[in-house]
Amino acid sequence: MAGPMGTDIPRWANVVVLPIVNLIAAFLVSGLVVLIIGENPLEVVQILIWGAFGFEEAIGYTLFYATNFIFTGLAVSIAFHCMLFNIGGEGQAYIGGLGITLVGLHFGFLPPIVLIPLCVIGAALFGAAWAFIPAYLQAKRGSHIVITTIMFNFIASSVMVYLLVNVLIQPGSMQPESREFGEAAIPFVHEALAWLGVEFAESPWNLSFLWALVCCVLVWGYVWHTRWGYEMRTVGTSPTAAAYAGISETKSIIVTMCISGALAGFLGLNEIMGYHHRLLLHFSGGYGFVGIAVALMGRSHPVGVCLAAILFGALYQGGAELSFEIPTITRELVIVIQGLVIIFAGALEFMFKPQVEAVFRWFMPRRSAAAPAE
Amino acid sequence: MKKLLSIAAVAITMSAAVSIAADFKPGIIYDLGGKFDKSFNEGVYNGAEKFKKEFGIEYRGFEIANDSQREQAMRNFARRGIDPILAVGFSQAAAVEKVAKEFPKVRFAIIDMVVNLPNVESIVFKEHEGSFLVGILAAMSAKSGKVGFVGGMDIPLIRKFACGYVGGVKHVNAKMDVFQNMTGSTGAAWSDPVKGGELAKSQFDRGADVVYHAAGGTGIGVLQAAADAGKLGIGVDSNQNHLHPGSVLTSMLKRVDVAAYNTFKAAKDGTWKAGFSALGLKEDGVGWALDDNNAKLVSADMKAAVAKATQEIVSGKIVVHDYMADSKCPY
Structure with a gap:
């Protein structure tokens, strides 16, 4: 994200050291909270890490959640490059899931090799369409994207409740959910590994993860190595300069938001096509919002987003094991810990910047003396 | 060996x-x-x-x-x-x-x-049977001829509650109006007492005397609004009579x-x-709550009417329509 980056410390420090310092601060404060409720913080950290990476199933769950966060994190970060704050990832993901469901329900008879690409297209189209309206309103009417995307989350929710309760529900069922799509689905990783003769514990981790990694590469290529990406970043940095250079702001905003919406829409691939195999009420479960924190923490770079996504995946999975092992650590406390990470890594991103800089100046006096003169 | x-x-x-x-x-x-x-x-x-x-x-x-x-x-x-x-x-x-x-x-x-x-x-x-009974109580204590219902989310389970309730109300007086509102379409719909209170207030403003809620934590706001307006609320699932003694007409008990x-x-x-x-009623799985907190609100007539309906439901003389059976509410 273009921000207060004018700095006199090496870039790697800004990108690597600051997030780590933020994380440590978040964990220290969480440790205090844990102490207050009378548990041992060291033990909690141990269980958290063991629960997230300690055994195969845990790794599977961690990466399953991480896949969700990569999609939504990428969605938010690409919009950041155009200086758009897309808070609508949640709604775009939800509607993207509708696209997948319609494909799954109508073309479930097709072989997976055809069906899965169709689902990818369905998710992208529906997610992008849901992002297009706020994008159009922003570009043509100046309606602020933050407001419109938030409102579109609620509209998406209402639309989906209506469809699930009145249209897609199985008659006579209590549960507002669609029927199962049938055999075709994105294979689980443990299945894929079994084909290769490798045994791996069962978990919801599926091959959408690979698609998420591909998306990372595609986003990286788009943002830094295409003309459209260049235009997008120019509009994000200075709309007037972009206009002077003959770049259409309208086009940039709309295209960026549609890509963002499509990326968010892919959440459904992991949750619906990869795991549940049917449309559930609120399957998007807040992943769209956490995507904002992931993008902030990952500094809107695909590599950073991946790492932040794995961190949040680990917090989700380790947190679940934590409330299992220590019943006094309720799910609310797990949310507190996640919230602290978000506050320190997202909202207070640059709080420790002066201190980190001071430390660097201490160790590298020459460089820091030269920097302000630049 | x-x-x-x-x-x-x-x-x-x-x-x-x-x-x-x-x-x-x-x-x-x-x-x-x-x-x-x-x-x-x-x-x-x-x-x-x-x-x-x-x-x-x-x-x-x-x-x-x-x-x-x-x-x-x-x-x-x-x-x-x-x-x-x-x-x-x-x-x-x-x-x-x-x-x-x-x-x-x-x-x-x-x-x-x-x-x-x-x-x-x-x-x-059989939530519809319990809702039917509180519907009777609501209809008999509403002098205005209007009662209300606030649900959490518009899902089949809540429609089942609503349908039984409307059935009970119409059982007493087929001409009575029943206002129905749902709180929302996100998970927050079950824990939004402020919005629940606002919906109840709007129903009271439209003339309702009694409002029944099936909205989880949102219902706390419904009962609060009833107490504030000097009207009556009806609790759900657990016995909620004690929350506002004298303002909660009764609670539909679901004996989970x-x-x-x-x-x-x-x-x-x-x-x-x-x-x-x-x-259902027969198995004591659902019912209505009567304790010190609401004893004054329930007259002998009402008690008799509910007892009669209970008996008729148990014996099969009254069949309360189950929304889940055909996804329709005939009342």
């Missing part, structure tokens, strides 16, 4: 049996609302606490934080020898079905949904606490059976 061996074998199996009894460790997986939602999940929690107090047996509870955790939590419980496992809420059905197949020796129970497996006990409630307690107790005593049970 052979005899000795067999004695030893018996001794070993017996000690194993004893250790199983000592290890009897039931577990509960709550729905997304969480165990302190003042209504549905909390009812289960209360039943389990009662069991714990009575028999001194600890149980494990787990509150899921997202949909993907249902299966994970259930499998975790089963692996750790937790048995029986009680799943709360209809959303758990798919997870129960999957995990119960993986662990055929573990006993499962699910509330509000039916799962047909040899190691699963399914418990559903009894269901939880009975499941644990049956499993402990070895009388647990898989299968399906629908708990």
Whole structure:
């Protein structure tokens, strides 16, 4: 994200050291909270890490959640490059899931090799369409994207409740959910590994993860190595300069938001096509919002987003094991810990910047003396 | 020697049996609302606490934080020898079905949904019958001829409550108006007392005298609004009469606490059976609350009318329409 980056410390420090310092601060404060409720913080950290990476199933769950966060994190970060704050990832993901469901329900008879690409297209189209309206309103009417995307989350929710309760529900069922799509689905990783003769514990981790990694590469290529990406970043940095250079702001905003919406829409691939195999009420479960924190923490770079996504995946999975092992650590406390990470890594991103800089100046006096003169 | 061996074998199996009894460790997986939602999940929690107090047996509870955790939590419980496992809420059905197949020796129970497996006990409630009774009470105490209903989310379960309630109201007076509102379409709809209060207020402004809620934590706001406006509210699931004594006409009881307690107790005593049970008025699974807090609000006429309706429902003379049967409400 273009921000207060004018700095006199090496870039790697800004990108690597600051997030780590933020994380440590978040964990220290969480440790205090844990102490207050009378548990041992060291033990909690141990269980958290063991629960997230300690055994195969845990790794599977961690990466399953991480896949969700990569999609939504990428969605938010690409919009950041155009200086758009897309808070609508949640709604775009939800509607993207509708696209997948319609494909799954109508073309479930097709072989997976055809069906899965169709689902990818369905998710992208529906997610992008849901992002297009706020994008159009922003570009043509100046309606602020933050407001419109938030409102579109609620509209998406209402639309989906209506469809699930009145249209897609199985008659006579209590549960507002669609029927199962049938055999075709994105294979689980443990299945894929079994084909290769490798045994791996069962978990919801599926091959959408690979698609998420591909998306990372595609986003990286788009943002830094295409003309459209260049235009997008120019509009994000200075709309007037972009206009002077003959770049259409309208086009940039709309295209960026549609890509963002499509990326968010892919959440459904992991949750619906990869795991549940049917449309559930609120399957998007807040992943769209956490995507904002992931993008902030990952500094809107695909590599950073991946790492932040794995961190949040680990917090989700380790947190679940934590409330299992220590019943006094309720799910609310797990949310507190996640919230602290978000506050320190997202909202207070640059709080420790002066201190980190001071430390660097201490160790590298020459460089820091030269920097302000630049 | 052979005899000795067999004695030893018996001794070993017996000690194993004893250790199983000592290890009897039931577990509960709550729905997304969480165990302190003042209504549905909390009812289960209360039943389990009662069991714990009575028999001194600890149980494990787990509150899921997202949909993907249902299966994970259930499998975790089963692996750790937790048995029986009680799943709360209809959303758990798919997870129960999957995990119960993986662990055929573990006993499962699910509330509000039916799962047909040899190691699963399914418990559903006839909420429409209980709602019918409170509908009668509402209609008889509303002088304006108008009553209201505030639901959480527009899902079939809540329509079932609403339909039974409307049936009860129209049973007393077919011309009465029933206002219906749903709170929202996100998970927050179950925990939004402010919006619940606003919806109730708008119904009071339109002339309603009594408002019934089936909205979990949102309903706290409905009952508050009724107390503020000097009108009447009706609670749901647990007995909520005490929340605003004198302003809560009654509460529709859904005895999930009894269901939880009975499941644990049956499993402990070895009388647990898989299968399906629908708990209605006849089985004391649903009902209405009468205590010191609302004794003055319920006249002798009302009591008599409800008693008569109860009898007729139990005997089958009145059949309260179940919304789930055909996804329609004829009232």
